[in-house]
Amino acid sequence: MNVNKLIRDRFFPHIWCPGCGHGTALNALLHAVDELGIDQSSIVMVSGIGCSARMSGYVDFHSMHTLHGRALAFATGVKLTRPELNVFVPMGDGDGLAIGGNHFIHAARRNIDMTAILLNNRIYGMTGGQFSPLSGRGISATTAPYKSIDPDFDTVKLALGAGASFVARSTTFHVKELAGILKKAILHKGFSLVEVLSQCPTYFGRRNKMGDAVKMMQWFRDNTAKIGSNKLEEHPDYLPRGIFRETNAPEYCAEYARMSAGAREDRI
Amino acid sequence: MSSELLFVQGNEACVRGALYAGLQFFAGYPITPSTEVAEHLAEMLPRQGGCFIQMEDEIASMCAIIGASLTGAKSMTATSGPGFSLMQEALGYGMMTEVPCVVVSVQRGGPSTGLPTKVAQSDVNQSRWGVHGDHSVIVLTASSVQDVFSITVEAFNMAETYRTPVILLFDEVVGHMRERLDLPAPGVLPVVDRLRTSVKPGINYHPYLPREDGRLPMSDFGGMHRYNVSGLFHDIWGFPTEQPETVDKLLHHLVDKIENRAGEIARWKEYHLDDAEEMLISYGSSARSARHLVESLHQRGHKVGLLELQTLWPFPAKLVREKTAKAQNVYVVEMNMGHILAEVKKAVRNPDRVYLANRTDGQLIAPADIGKVMRVIEGRGV
Numbered sequence: 001m002n003v004n005k006l007i008r009d010r011f012f013p014h015i016w017c018p019g020c021g022h023g024t025a026l027n028a029l030l031h032a033v034d035e036l037g038i039d040q041s042s043i044v045m046v047s048g049i050g051c052s053a054r055m056s057g058y059v060d061f062h063s064m065h066t067l068h069g070r071a072l073a074f075a076t077g078v079k080l081t082r083p084e085l086n087v088f089v090p091m092g093d094g095d096g097l098a099i100g101g102n103h104f105i106h107a108a109r110r111n112i113d114m115t116a117i118l119l120n121n122r123i124y125g126m127t128g129g130q131f132s133p134l135s136g137r138g139i140s141a142t143t144a145p146y147k148s149i150d151p152d153f154d155t156v157k158l159a160l161g162a163g164a165s166f167v168a169r170s171t172t173f174h175v176k177e178l179a180g181i182l183k184k185a186i187l188h189k190g191f192s193l194v195e196v197l198s199q200c201p202t203y204f205g206r207r208n209k210m211g212d213a214v215k216m217m218q219w220f221r222d223n224t225a226k227i228g229s230n231k232l233e234e235h236p237d238y239l240p241r242g243i244f245r246e247t248n249a250p251e252y253c254a255e256y257a258r259m260s261a262g263a264r265e266d267r268i
Numbered sequence: 269m270s271s272e273l274l275f276v277q278g279n280e281a282c283v284r285g286a287l288y289a290g291l292q293f294f295a296g297y298p299i300t301p302s303t304e305v306a307e308h309l310a311e312m313l314p315r316q317g318g319c320f321i322q323m324e325d326e327i328a329s330m331c332a333i334i335g336a337s338l339t340g341a342k343s344m345t346a347t348s349g350p351g352f353s354l355m356q357e358a359l360g361y362g363m364m365t366e367v368p369c370v371v372v373s374v375q376r377g378g379p380s381t382g383l384p385t386k387v388a389q390s391d392v393n394q395s396r397w398g399v400h401g402d403h404s405v406i407v408l409t410a411s412s413v414q415d416v417f418s419i420t421v422e423a424f425n426m427a428e429t430y431r432t433p434v435i436l437l438f439d440e441v442v443g444h445m446r447e448r449l450d451l452p453a454p455g456v457l458p459v460v461d462r463l464r465t466s467v468k469p470g471i472n473y474h475p476y477l478p479r480e481d482g483r484l485p486m487s488d489f490g491g492m493h494r495y496n497v498s499g500l501f502h503d504i505w506g507f508p509t510e511q512p513e514t515v516d517k518l519l520h521h522l523v524d525k526i527e528n529r530a531g532e533i534a535r536w537k538e539y540h541l542d543d544a545e546e547m548l549i550s551y552g553s554s555a556r557s558a559r560h561l562v563e564s565l566h567q568r569g570h571k572v573g574l575l576e577l578q579t580l581w582p583f584p585a586k587l588v589r590e591k592t593a594k595a596q597n598v599y600v601v602e603m604n605m606g607h608i609l610a611e612v613k614k615a616v617r618n619p620d621r622v623y624l625a626n627r628t629d630g631q632l633i634a635p636a637d638i639g640k641v642m643r644v645i646e647g648r649g650v
Contacts, residue, residue, distance in 0.1 A: 008496075011507060044489055046335065057496055057507065062489045064338065065498040065508070066331065067361055073328035077335025077343070080319045081293055082490045085339075106324040256321075260314040 019213025021198030069100030129203030165190035285420025386630030544573030
């Protein structure tokens with residue numbers, strides 16, 4: 001396996017903190033691309049703003065580092081004009097579900113063929129540790145010094161409700177599982193959402209006494225369980241991992257092509 | 269030479285102009301008084317193999333057209349006041365990343381929800397200064413259905429030539445009024461195609477390295493050259509940088525590529541200016557009333573002329589200075605509190621002789637409204 005050809009050396013060293021989970025997620029993604037043997041010139045990575053969004057600079061694909069929360073909207077323009085391209089959209093939890101929440105539900109609703117990777121570290125890292133809509137109640141953050149009173153979204157349920165045809169969750173502890181899920185997500189025709197629980201030891205971990213990166217990853221190991229597993233049955237409070245939905249549903253670009261062909265026939 | 273004679277609204281003329289110029293992708297969100305642009309394109313683009321998408325809001329619309337343009341498709345969106353406000357951040361991204369696209373804003377009364385169905389020209393300054401940070405922008409307008417068509421073609425041409433978003437700032441009256449449109453046959457009006465790089469595969473392509481003539485050849489996303497696009501200050505590779513020299517150079521490039529070409533970007537029309545002692549300056553639907561007044565006064569022997577601006581930004585200051593050189597009084601006719609007035613005052617030799625003839629109540633300014641201001645200034649009473 002040689003993922004080096006998929007990255008831009010020129011852009012390294014990356015900006016992620018020691019122990020950050022985002023590099024692990026990128027590694028899983030690059031392995032997925034490599035194993036699928038996808039031509040890197042057929043991939044467009046579109047990202048927004050935040051720690052996760054820096055991923056687009058590190059990969060040797062066509063890459064767009066756009067505006068906070070808007071990556072899916074930019075990506076929609078790319079995909080609809082060039083449906084044959086593989087479009088990847090890494091997003092952060094604040095980026096994807098606070099400022100970008102509207103674009104998220106509508107991209108899912110349209111079921112436009114792209115792979116959205118939501119790197120959920122439950123914090124705004126780039127700006128120094130403010131709570132996000134995925135932090136949840138009782139979390140300490142610089143903007144929640146008395147602990148957050150905001151409930152959190154369940155990203156998976158949100159994506160399912162909005163109509164995404166592929167919905168999955170994994171963590172940076174389960175790297176091989178994650179790479180496997182990403183492969184399926186990339187191959188899936190339709191809107192794919194992969195939530196990746198990622199650790200931010202610098203801001204989330206330290207402030208919430210979660211320990212270092214290793215401890216945070218162990219938390220993922222000890223508090224999640226595969227869908228359908230005995231472990232999950234025994235511990236229904238654990239966060240389920242795996243593929244929650246993988247269905248064939250009308251894909252937006254294909255539907256557009258069909259509608260457009262019909263309109264052209266009408267004219268004749 | 270005409271292929272078709274139509275009787276259409278300004279908004280449809282804009283659609284026709286965009287298709288003539290090669291529009292391939294439109295993303296938009298319904299808003300009065302621009303909605304007809306989206307409605308016509310929803311019907312016409314799919315039939316022609318282009319893409320139409322109704323997005324979840326104006327922010328997404330502006331973002332989508334930038335994404336589409338990077339794949340090589342000529343792209344446009346259309347909106348009005350509140351929607352135009354929402355687009356400003358992504359508009360700035362388009363300027364920073366130098367992505368050609370066209371943004372139509374059909375003005376209505378503001379601020380806020382304002383007067384959705386009434387006319388105003390109060391977004392002239394927003395079109396220039398709505399984006400944060402130092403920047404420059406091309407803003408074009410027109411006063412007739414025929415001119416809406418041709419200026420729309422020009423907008424696409426300028427977007428490609430200067431690699432920048434171009435704003436078409438129309439108003440409710442021009443957008444909704446119906447007039448004759450003499451649709452030129454293909455090839456009659458020049459159409460500027462995307463300038464693509466001749467750099468071969470395997471050789472380093474620098475997306476942000478201007479040629480000697482200042483133009484930057486593009487490479488389509490999905491094509492042979494993989495490069496980075498970022499709204500951060502970036503180097504010739506498109507990679508983010510904070511290096512002071514590179515930052516300063518890029519900022520000056522973004523401003524200079526437009527401001528230094530204000531002369532070649534300027535579009536205008538003039539009526540009876542040669543011997544004009546009294547001069548009117550206007551644009552958009554208010555220029556129609558100004559022209560009506562000028563024609564009737566001229567017939568009665570008054571030395572009155574009109575300069576109708578079609579390029580609002582970069583403001584054609586040199587043109588205005590030259591044209592106003594012999595005028596005793598200059599009246600700026602517009603439906604706002606004096607956006608272009610301020611620019612004219614800065615441009616002319618004698619700013620004290622520049623007056624505002626405006627209307628800001630949602631009604632189209634009438635020739636009589638302008639005549640009244642002129643009589644008062646000239647000491648002839650109302």
